[in-house]
Amino acid sequence: MKSLKPISRILVAVASLLMVSAYFVPLWQILMWAPQYPEGLEMDIWINTISGDVKIISALNHYIGMKHIEVEMFPEFQYMIYIVGFLIGFGLLAAIINKRFMLWSFTLLLVGTGIAALVDFYLWGYDYGHNLDPTAAINIPGMTYQPPLIGTKILLNFTAFSGPGIGGWLFVVAAVMIIGTLVFEIKTNKKAA
Amino acid sequence: MKTNIVYRGLSVLVILAGLVVWQGCKPKAPTTVTMGDAASKVYVAPGQYDEFYNIVSGGFNGQIGVYGIPSGRLFKILPVFSVFPESGYGYSEETKPMLNTSHGNVPWDDLHHIALSTTKGEHDGRWMFANANNTPRVARVSFKSFRTEEILEIPNSGGNHSSPFITENTEYLVAGTRFSVPMGGKDVPISSYKENFKGSISFIKVNPESGRMNIAFQLRTPGFNFDLSRAGKGASHGWFFFSCYNTEQAYTLLEVNASQNDKDFIMAVNWKKAEEYLAQGKGKVEKVKYAHNIYDDKTHSATTTMENEVTVLDVMEFPDIVYFIPCPKSPHGCDVDPTGEYIVGSGKLAAMMPVFSFTKLQAAIAAKDYEGDFNGIPVIKYESALHGEVKKPGLGPLHTEFDEKGNAYTSFFVSSEIVKWNVKTLEVLDRVPTYYSIGHLSVPGGPTSKPHGKYVIAYNKITKDRYLPTGPELTQSAQLYDISGDKMKLLLDFPTVGEPHYAESIPASMITPNSTKIYKIEENENPYAAKGEGQARVERKGNEIHVYMTAIRSHLTPDNIEGVKVGDEVYFHVTNLEQDWDVPHGFAIRGALNAEILIMPGETQTLKYKPLVPGIVPFYCTDFCSALHQEMSGYLRVSAAGSNTPLKFSTGVIEGEASGAGH
Numbered sequence: 116m117k118s119l120k121p122i123s124r125i126l127v128a129v130a131s132l133l134m135v136s137a138y139f140v141p142l143w144q145i146l147m148w149a150p151q152y153p154e155g156l157e158m159d160i161w162i163n164t165i166s167g168d169v170k171i172i173s174a175l176n177h178y179i180g181m182k183h184i185e186v187e188m189f190p191e192f193q194y195m196i197y198i199v200g201f202l203i204g205f206g207l208l209a210a211i212i213n214k215r216f217m218l219w220s221f222t223l224l225l226v227g228t229g230i231a232a233l234v235d236f237y238l239w240g241y242d243y244g245h246n247l248d249p250t251a252a253i254n255i256p257g258m259t260y261q262p263p264l265i266g267t268k269i270l271l272n273f274t275a276f277s278g279p280g281i282g283g284w285l286f287v288v289a290a291v292m293i294i295g296t297l298v299f300e301i302k303t304n305k306k307a308a
Numbered sequence: 309m310k311t312n313i314v315y316r317g318l319s320v321l322v323i324l325a326g327l328v329v330w331q332g333c334k335p336k337a338p339t340t341v342t343m344g345d346a347a348s349k350v351y352v353a354p355g356q357y358d359e360f361y362n363i364v365s366g367g368f369n370g371q372i373g374v375y376g377i378p379s380g381r382l383f384k385i386l387p388v389f390s391v392f393p394e395s396g397y398g399y400s401e402e403t404k405p406m407l408n409t410s411h412g413n414v415p416w417d418d419l420h421h422i423a424l425s426t427t428k429g430e431h432d433g434r435w436m437f438a439n440a441n442n443t444p445r446v447a448r449v450s451f452k453s454f455r456t457e458e459i460l461e462i463p464n465s466g467g468n469h470s471s472p473f474i475t476e477n478t479e480y481l482v483a484g485t486r487f488s489v490p491m492g493g494k495d496v497p498i499s500s501y502k503e504n505f506k507g508s509i510s511f512i513k514v515n516p517e518s519g520r521m522n523i524a525f526q527l528r529t530p531g532f533n534f535d536l537s538r539a540g541k542g543a544s545h546g547w548f549f550f551s552c553y554n555t556e557q558a559y560t561l562l563e564v565n566a567s568q569n570d571k572d573f574i575m576a577v578n579w580k581k582a583e584e585y586l587a588q589g590k591g592k593v594e595k596v597k598y599a600h601n602i603y604d605d606k607t608h609s610a611t612t613t614m615e616n617e618v619t620v621l622d623v624m625e626f627p628d629i630v631y632f633i634p635c636p637k638s639p640h641g642c643d644v645d646p647t648g649e650y651i652v653g654s655g656k657l658a659a660m661m662p663v664f665s666f667t668k669l670q671a672a673i674a675a676k677d678y679e680g681d682f683n684g685i686p687v688i689k690y691e692s693a694l695h696g697e698v699k700k701p702g703l704g705p706l707h708t709e710f711d712e713k714g715n716a717y718t719s720f721f722v723s724s725e726i727v728k729w730n731v732k733t734l735e736v737l738d739r740v741p742t743y744y745s746i747g748h749l750s751v752p753g754g755p756t757s758k759p760h761g762k763y764v765i766a767y768n769k770i771t772k773d774r775y776l777p778t779g780p781e782l783t784q785s786a787q788l789y790d791i792s793g794d795k796m797k798l799l800l801d802f803p804t805v806g807e808p809h810y811a812e813s814i815p816a817s818m819i820t821p822n823s824t825k826i827y828k829i830e831e832n833e834n835p836y837a838a839k840g841e842g843q844a845r846v847e848r849k850g851n852e853i854h855v856y857m858t859a860i861r862s863h864l865t866p867d868n869i870e871g872v873k874v875g876d877e878v879y880f881h882v883t884n885l886e887q888d889w890d891v892p893h894g895f896a897i898r899g900a901l902n903a904e905i906l907i908m909p910g911e912t913q914t915l916k917y918k919p920l921v922p923g924i925v926p927f928y929c930t931d932f933c934s935a936l937h938q939e940m941s942g943y944l945r946v947s948a949a950g951s952n953t954p955l956k957f958s959t960g961v962i963e964g965e966a967s968g969a970g971h
Binding site: 168170171174178252253 | 860861862886887888934935936939
């Protein structure tokens with residue numbers, strides 16, 4: 116079993132601890148602008164809740180038959196705190212155990228969780244944008260309102276943007292650090308060999 | 309013959325030349341001249357904000373107009389002493405008590421003067437105060453919500469004109485009676501004026517935290533008319549100055565009979581001294597009756613308390629509270645410069661303007677430099693208090709404000725001009741015509757210790773040809789002048805509503821960050837609020853029907869109501885569930901002998917309606933709120949008195965086959 120270099124251990128530990136920020140800052144944000152809302156509307160997704168102009172967004176979206184956004188709609192908010200906790204714990208454990216297979220496992224786990232989160236968000240967005248109330252006041256045949264997964268999209272009079280919040284970006288930094296550490300470990304070991 | 313023709317020809321030429329010369333000598337009618345860059349100085353680009361809020365009294369409309377300076381754009385008409393069917397002010401159950409007085413509900417008044425709250429003599433952006441001239445009242449308006457929050461009636465007053473001028477730290481605002489009257493509603497001959505009529509000056513304490521007002525004390529004065537006033541500041545803080553006219557004590561044809569004396573008075577009041585006497589228990593408590601109305605931001609409702617006592621100090625018994633300074637010819641303005649040292653009297657029939665010195669006044673009092681007394685009150689020698697006179701300033705001086713550079717600007721009604729002069733040297737520096745016959749004027753921060761300067765605004769009494777004519781009744785005319793240079797420059801004409809008697813301007817940066825956008829629904833404490841559609845309902849209490857209705861884009865809940873009968877009194881308590889800026893809803897119902905109500909986000913307002921005949925009565929949202937605003941409506945079924953239609957209500961419920969009448 117190959118051990119890690121001291122610098123790698125530190126990087127793994129620091130990356131794990133970076134993810135603690137997920138409990139204190141929003142992970143994802145959705146921004147919307149319209150002619151009547153030049154100042155923009157904002158929705159922030161946290162580890163266990165949503166904040167921002169959610170009521171206003173829901174009030175506007177009811178015209179096209181979208182569901183009222185409520186925290187209870189998302190079972191994810193019940194267990195995301197544990198998933199992130201597990202990730203942090205696993206990362207710190209990897210730094211303590213100090214074996215390369217743990218670093219491999221942690222990298223795969225982190226990337227896998229990230230992909231799963233995006234898939235989950237996409238599926239919710241698909242349902243929210245497609246599953247419309249047939250009696251809604253405004254019904255444009257063929258029009259759906261799925262928010263963008265990442266990036267900008269124009270939906271009727273609104274321009275919607277979706278992307279990571281501060282917490283999300285810190286996750287990206289942590290993931291880059293972990294992947295970088297793994298690459299560094301593989302390269303330096305090859306040279307040594 | 310030849311010479312004859314030549315002579316004739318010459319004489320025709322002479323006559324023609326004479327005509328030409330004569331025409332050339334005829335004075336030209338005045339023409340308005342604006343300087344080349346005037347347009348750019350008042351241009352506020354679309355989407356940009358004005359630099360100042362201009363808070364303008366509405367005079368006989370009983371309201372305050374809120375304008376932007378330098379653009380002159382009107383932003384809001386803010387109802388204070390008059391009902392306002394547009395918003396339901398004075399019509400909704402919640403706001404009706406605001407206009408209660410000891411005489412009953414008085415739905416109109418004449419709003420004359422504005423005073424913006426100050427701290428250390430400078431604007432602080434908390435409140436605006438205004439006076440009702442007819443049925444004596446003062447009001448406090450919030451700079452956060454731009455709503456009237458409090459109205460206090462003034463007892464023992466015959467008309468509240470010298471009001472609501474304030475002290476340096478908004479400790480007091482004053483309410484001086486315009487007309488002296490017998491106290492306590494005594495039934496006496498009008499001709500017994502000298503014997504029975506008294507003046508009354510109320511000092512109204514303002515709570516520094518809540519802004520709540522109460523009459524701390526009243527000064528009983530000799531009977532004549534009080535016109536305007538200003539508080540001392542800086543060195544003269546602790547004093548108040550009032551212009552007095554009709555010291556002749558006339559009670560008929562005042563035009564002539566109150567214009568006889570060469571000099572009337574400026575009354576100097578040492579209110580700190582009055583406070584000392586009160587602290588010693590020297591005040592007399594008198595029985596009176598006056599209304600005190602308070603609007604609560606949480607319950608969105610006004611309540612009236614009838615007060616029944618006031619503490620009085622008769623200045624004839626305490627002569628060291630009050631001194632009279634002779635001031636020529638029926639003074640109107642009585643204005644204190646930013647340092648507090650100079651007091652400008654504007655005798656509206658005088659050919660010069662006296663400027664008094666506070667330091668000299670104090671010396672004269674110390675030396676008892678009196679020329680006599682009036683009803684036992686010392687009259688200071690004119691020369692002893694005089695700093696100097698502004699010679700030949702113009703005709704009909706009314707009111708003076710100040711800039712930050714030691715200059716004064718006085719309005720002249722008769723000569724229709726603004727005159728700029730130096731307060732210390734008393735030298736006239738510049739004059740500009742106004743269109744026409746200026747009343748009051750306003751320099752931003754002009755009455756404070758720290759004027760903001762930049763502009764002077766003329767509020768004119770006569771409009772005539774300044775705008776497109778609109779029949780006999782015209783809008784009022786205001787003019788904006790640039791005073792940043794040595795010469796005043798006319799920049800803009802702008803129309804104003806009502807008839808402004810005074811205005812103040814305050815930098816927008818002090819106001820905009822605090823402006824209320826919505827009322828939080830969770831903080832709504834109106835007992836009739838429905839804080840969600842789940843709470844919407846209809847309840848019957850005897851012949852009262854209470855509809856707890858909610859409004860949200862784009863439906864009213866409930867929107868079908870049955871079981872109301874002729875003879876019932878229906879109260880629509882409408883709660884606006886929106887929590888977004890600028891989404892008010894309105895509510896109106898056909899045939900209501902009432903106005904509409906406008907309900908701001910998170911607020912509850914109540915409209916009372918009495919159905920008089922059976923039938924189906926539509927109601928709807930009156931404020932275009934959304935793309936489906938036109939759908940935001942409902943029906944009230946009114947059945948005959950004594951019918952047994954069950955009370956029911958719903959929204960969005962579609963029944964199979966409607967039951968007919970008579971079920």
